[in-house]
Amino acid sequence: MRRHKTRNIIVAAVLGLLILHLYKFSSDDKIVHLNVKEIHNQRLQLTKESSSVYSWSNCQRNNSAANITGFGSLPQNIRDFLYFQHCRHFPMLLDLPGKCGGANKSGEVFLLLVIKSSPNNYDRREVLRKTWAEERLSNGVWIRRIFISGTTEAGFEKERLNKLLQVEQQEYNDILQWDFSDTFYNLTLKQVLFLEWMERNCPNAHFLFNGDDDVFAHTDNMVVFLQSLHDNNGSRHLFTGHLIQNVGPIRAVESKYYIPEQVHKSESYPPYCGGGGFLLSGYTAKVIHQMSKSISFLPIDDVYMGMCLAKAGLRPVSHMGVKTAGLHVPSDKLDPYHPCFYKEILLVHRFLPAQMYLMWNRIKDSNLSCGPT
Ligand SMILES: *[C@@H]1O[C@H](CO)[C@@H](O)[C@H](O)[C@H]1NC(C)=O
Numbered sequence: 001m002r003r004h005k006t007r008n009i010i011v012a013a014v015l016g017l018l019i020l021h022l023y024k025f026s027s028d029d030k031i032v033h034l035n036v037k038e039i040h041n042q043r044l045q046l047t048k049e050s051s052s053v054y055s056w057s058n059c060q061r062n063n064s065a066a067n068i069t070g071f072g073s074l075p076q077n078i079r080d081f082l083y084f085q086h087c088r089h090f091p092m093l094l095d096l097p098g099k100c101g102g103a104n105k106s107g108e109v110f111l112l113l114v115i116k117s118s119p120n121n122y123d124r125r126e127v128l129r130k131t132w133a134e135e136r137l138s139n140g141v142w143i144r145r146i147f148i149s150g151t152t153e154a155g156f157e158k159e160r161l162n163k164l165l166q167v168e169q170q171e172y173n174d175i176l177q178w179d180f181s182d183t184f185y186n187l188t189l190k191q192v193l194f195l196e197w198m199e200r201n202c203p204n205a206h207f208l209f210n211g212d213d214d215v216f217a218h219t220d221n222m223v224v225f226l227q228s229l230h231d232n233n234g235s236r237h238l239f240t241g242h243l244i245q246n247v248g249p250i251r252a253v254e255s256k257y258y259i260p261e262q263v264h265k266s267e268s269y270p271p272y273c274g275g276g277g278f279l280l281s282g283y284t285a286k287v288i289h290q291m292s293k294s295i296s297f298l299p300i301d302d303v304y305m306g307m308c309l310a311k312a313g314l315r316p317v318s319h320m321g322v323k324t325a326g327l328h329v330p331s332d333k334l335d336p337y338h339p340c341f342y343k344e345i346l347l348v349h350r351f352l353p354a355q356m357y358l359m360w361n362r363i364k365d366s367n368l369s370c371g372p373t
Pocket residue numbers: 063064065067
């Protein structure tokens with residue numbers, strides 16, 4: 001009986017694999033055919049709408065960087081950073097010139113969600129599109145969504161990931177992609193490329209949320225908070241999130257955040273907000289972009305934002321609702337994912353797609369009763 005069962009299972013598994021293989025084969029084929037046409041259409045569309053963004057030639061690596069003292073003993077990613085630190089323009093692969101209804105109409109966008117996402121993170125983008133990043137009217141004002149991306153991998157794998165983004169773009173129209181390597185130390189570049197795009201295509205959006213694709217962001221609460229700023233409709237300074245101050249560069253070479261003296265001499269950083277997610281006004285976005293033109297890149301993107309603010313004489317401020325270091329639940333007898341802990345916050349890091357989907361639905365449940373707060 002037992003052996004019989006095992007054999008059946010094996011037969012079923014082999015059949016299953018075969019079917020999967022055949023299916024994969026035929027569906028791959030379809031996708032390839034589809035894409036050739038799509039790419040063609042997209043190229044036509046893009047060149048028509050925004051040919052200017054295609055005119056950047058590839059930025060050359062600065063070989064003199066190798067002459068910096070101690071260059072040979074720096075880790076590869078820092079060396080890459082130093083070689084390409086001066087590069088501020090990369091060809092655009094996917095554009096959204098009409099996202100805000102054109103520059104003149106962009107004042108109709110109240111909150112623009114700008115989410116850093118690398119090509120491989122399809123599952124995260126998919127769940128954000130139907131949860132907190134859904135484009136919608138919230139409390140009477142518009143929320144719009146943009147994912148910002150570079151490229152990853154090389155050869156066929158790079159092409160396949162670029163195709164994935166093209167297919168997503170066809171369906172959702174929510175991706176900006178540039179042809180630079182989407183690494184941790186290139187996030188500052190991504191950030192600045194976005195600010196430049198915004199100045200051109202969405203200059204009058206009132207507020208921005210800038211964050212990662214693995215955070216839970218309560219965007220309806222964000223709208224309510226931003227609407228409560230009675231003296232600021234986006235035309236004055238605002239930069240708020242998880243405030244970090246009195247820290248400096250980490251000199252331990254093993255750290256993800258390692259910054260050697262060759263990159264940042266000073267032992268301190270200006271105050272900044274953790275890059276998991278922060279809110280800023282359209283005005284402040286413009287100021288940061290302006291300042292960035294004369295500040296050389298630091299590869300830690302959130303610190304770099306702080307450097308731009310400091311140069312403009314502006315300060316970031318703390319918002320208690322932004323929990324980029326996770327949420328503190330008062331007792332281990334309580335469910336750390338109970339929706340009542342999340343109803344009042346603005347942001348929590350970090351959430352997996354399934355948790356995100358469930359939490360968004362639970363906090364929207366009109367029957368959710370959390371008692372007095
Ligand atoms: C590096 O420095 C050496 C010696 O100072 C110099 O001869 C060489 O031209 C420099 N290389 C580059 C690429 O600047």
